[in-house]
Amino acid sequence: MLPPIPADEADRVRALRELDVLDTPPDEEFDQIVALASRICGVPMSLVSLIDTDRQWFKARLGIDVAETSRDLSFCAYAILGRDLLVVPDARTDVRFADNPAVRGDPGIRFYAGAPLVTTGGFPLGTLCVVDAQPRRLTLEQLQALRALARQVTAQLELRHSAASLSRAQARTREAAQGIDDFVGLIRGELRGPLADVREYLDHLAAGGGLDPAVAARAAQAARDHAGSLCRLVDDLLCVAGGNTDSELRMRRVDLSQLVRRAVEAVRPIAHAKKIWILNQQGPDLPVLADPVRLEQALAHLLFAAVKYTPEGGRVKVSTDNEACPAVRLEDLETPESGRPHLFEHVYHGALAQRPDQAGPDHGLAVTKQILDVHHATLALSDRPGDGTSLHVVFPGYASARG
DSSP states (O other), rough: OOOOOTTTTHHHHHHHHHHTTTOOOOOOHHHHHHHHHHHHHHEEEEEEEEEOSSSEEEEEEEEEEEEOEEEEOSSHHHHTTTTSEEESSSSOOOOTTTHHHHSSSSSSEEEEEEEEEEEEEEEEEEEEEEESSSOOOOOHHHHHHHHHHHHHHHHHHHHHHHHHHHHHHHHHHHHHHHHHHHHHIIIIIIHHHHHHHHHHHHHHHHTTOOOOHHHHHHHHHHHHHHHHHHHHHHHHHHHHOOOOOOGOOOOOOEHHHHHHHHHHHHHHHHHHTTTTTEEEOOSSEEEEOHHHHHHHHHHHHHHHHHHHHHTTTEEEEEEEEEEEEEEEEEOOOOOOTTTTOOOHHHHHHHHHHHHHTSSSHHHHHHHHHHHHTTTOOOEEEEEEETEEEEEEOOOOOOOHOOO
């Protein structure tokens, strides 16, 4: 059986391609996610699969050698038809897949579970899936963790796209500002005289004077010679005026405490599967100026990084409070068995030491840092004997941000 085509296929493919992820090099961040999915679900194969018009391409893969396959053979092409997990306990007994060459082969695919990668716009890009050559079923805990990991994949794809857009906007603003600096010198030099000729002519007309052919000719010549330069100056001024990188985000008043709570709940199933305890101590309402979608994704990724690097049985505390300004605190709690933890030292330096345009194990943290920078947030690391380490993310208050 061939997979059905979604009703919104054209828009879905457009959303996928706008992310500029197809055919990009391997990325350790996504490799770590498929490795974690494979470990949590107890299967040998895991993929981040993106469904293009006629193929499925793997952004990350574990246990499979090929980089892409035909869409006609794809289990994930069925998974994107829904918004929740597609679970196939035994493909040989499923009429949709029983004749699939990947199932009929030796050893062949017997088990599949795929969580759709659904964008904030509602478009399924592909799946995070786990695969086995043996029939099996997953526990509720494993299914919940797979869903949560899929949300982290989608969030990371969208955050990286937003960060790239912000970088381009910042570059345009810098170029425009340099252009204005160049034009300042031009105005002081070449344009001052011609503009004086134009002003003289306009003053002459305003005073009720008759047409002076000589003055009019000088003004017309000045306008002809320098019209292009003046137009470019106006364009650069408009670029700077409208080039605030905040315009790349949809900024509004939001409650930071609620964003943190949702970020914690998005990551909690992954932590639970790793036997990591998360304590969320929610403070008062903390109004900040933010893009709620992107900031929640950034906070969730920061917490996901903490969970990812915390050893099994570890403890993480997340709290919000008004410490002169709205703040989020992530604490890596000490335990008698493990001694003093240094988790957030890794997270902190990973976020600061790498540029968003560089690939690497902490690429997602570098992108997260860029999103936090646009929100004018600052990061601070605290290491207190007896208390473990903590990471503070401090935001300007809503009134200060608006000002």
